Amino acid sequence: MKYLVTGGAGFIGSNIVAELLKQGQEVVVLDNFATGKRENILPYVKNPLFTMIEGDIRSFHIVRSAVKGVDYILHQGALPSVPRSINDPITTNDVNVLGMLNILEAAKEFGVKRVVLASSSSIYGDSETLPKVEDMRVNPMSPYALTKYAQERYCQVFYKLYGLETVALRYFNVFGPNQDPTSQYSAVIPKFIRLIKNDKEPVIYGDGTQSRDFTYVENNVWANIQACTAEKAPGEVINVACGERYTLIELVQMINKILGKNIEPKFAPDRAGDVKHSQAGIEKAKDILGYKVRVSFEEGLERTVPSVK
Numbered sequence: 651m652k653y654l655v656t657g658g659a660g661f662i663g664s665n666i667v668a669e670l671l672k673q674g675q676e677v678v679v680l681d682n683f684a685t686g687k688r689e690n691i692l693p694y695v696k697n698p699l700f701t702m703i704e705g706d707i708r709s710f711h712i713v714r715s716a717v718k719g720v721d722y723i724l725h726q727g728a729l730p731s732v733p734r735s736i737n738d739p740i741t742t743n744d745v746n747v748l749g750m751l752n753i754l755e756a757a758k759e760f761g762v763k764r765v766v767l768a769s770s771s772s773i774y775g776d777s778e779t780l781p782k783v784e785d786m787r788v789n790p791m792s793p794y795a796l797t798k799y800a801q802e803r804y805c806q807v808f809y810k811l812y813g814l815e816t817v818a819l820r821y822f823n824v825f826g827p828n829q830d831p832t833s834q835y836s837a838v839i840p841k842f843i844r845l846i847k848n849d850k851e852p853v854i855y856g857d858g859t860q861s862r863d864f865t866y867v868e869n870n871v872w873a874n875i876q877a878c879t880a881e882k883a884p885g886e887v888i889n890v891a892c893g894e895r896y897t898l899i900e901l902v903q904m905i906n907k908i909l910g911k912n913i914e915p916k917f918a919p920d921r922a923g924d925v926k927h928s929q930a931g932i933e934k935a936k937d938i939l940g941y942k943v944r945v946s947f948e949e950g951l952e953r954t955v956p957s958v959k
């Protein structure tokens with residue numbers, strides 16, 4: 651089978667690419683390296699099963715050329731980060747919403763078997779009910795979250811109107827190898843690991859009791875591949891996570907323990923758009939994808955710490 655992984659030079663995309671190539675599948679990556687890294691795909695450039703297209707998902711012309719002839723699309727390409735979207739909502743909207751529409755339109759034109767979307771738990775917003783389950787009322791609180799919701803709805807509209815099979819996977823704080831620790835918009839786990847490794851204090855926005863369902867990337871990779879063929883998946887929105895939550899204070903303690911250090915965090919005021927607690931219900935993933943947590947948070951953290959430079 652031939653897979654298009656948009657955003658395949660990024661963190662999650664490159665982990666998907668690695669697994670697909672390991673399974674002997676053909677892989678096309680479409681990425682403009684806006685946040686992704688050439689080094690993430692360097693190991694595959696000489697693999698005959700691998701094709702790299704450097705281009706922008708905002709261009710329908712480029713998207714069409716990447717989509718032609720593929721069986722499945724795993725759409726990871728996007729501008730992630732809530733703070734980035736607050737600083738620049740127009741670019742986030744362009745890439746995430748127009749990019750999604752281009753992918754769907756080309757997928758429809760070329761008869762792609764299924765499109766799987768990387769959606770986000772940020773869509774749930776600050777509702778206090780836990781765990782967050784898929785049929786809850788959504789409440790996007792940032793431009794980023796709103797673009798992810800628009801992506802989901804576009805997927806459902808294309809399924810209902812045109813019969814194009816689409817599945818949206820709502821990721822919850824994914825972490826693991828190839829995640830950039832250096833950007834101002836980096837996720838908390840790679841950022842904290844890098845700081846603590848360098849004996850620097852990580853900054854926690856708020857009191858540190860906020861909690862997240864941190865999910866090791868291998869779980870998301872597996873869910874993506876499964877979502878391509880799972881019979882009941884088309885038209886659905888499905889959480890992918892561990893179904894547990896850890897606070898940022900616990901996270902700092904666990905990283906310290908793995909590294910044999912004792913670095914205390916610094917505290918700063920809450921950040922706009924951040925949600926207080928996040929924890930997924932994963933029953934639907936179990937039912938529809940046959941999902942189970944393959945790598946726990948603790949084990950994932952132990953695997954990730956040595957990979958962060």
Ligand SMILES: NC(=O)c1ccc[n+]([C@@H]2O[C@H](COP(=O)([O-])OP(=O)(O)OC[C@H]3O[C@@H](n4cnc5c(N)ncnc54)[C@H](O)[C@@H]3O)[C@@H](O)[C@H]2O)c1
Pocket residue numbers: 656657658659660661662663680681682683684685686687705706707708725726727728729730731745749768769770771820821822823824825837
């Ligand atoms: N990491 C998480 O915790 C998390 C949580 C929820 C959802 N997601 C979603 O998962 C997907 C992958 O996220 P990630 O964490 O790997 O981030 P990432 O930044 O590492 O990957 C995104 C990739 O998309 C590419 N890209 C950005 N703009 C593009 C454009 N205009 N044209 C072509 N490619 C473009 C980037 O270069 C990058 O390689 C995103 O859709 C993100 O919204 C991630």
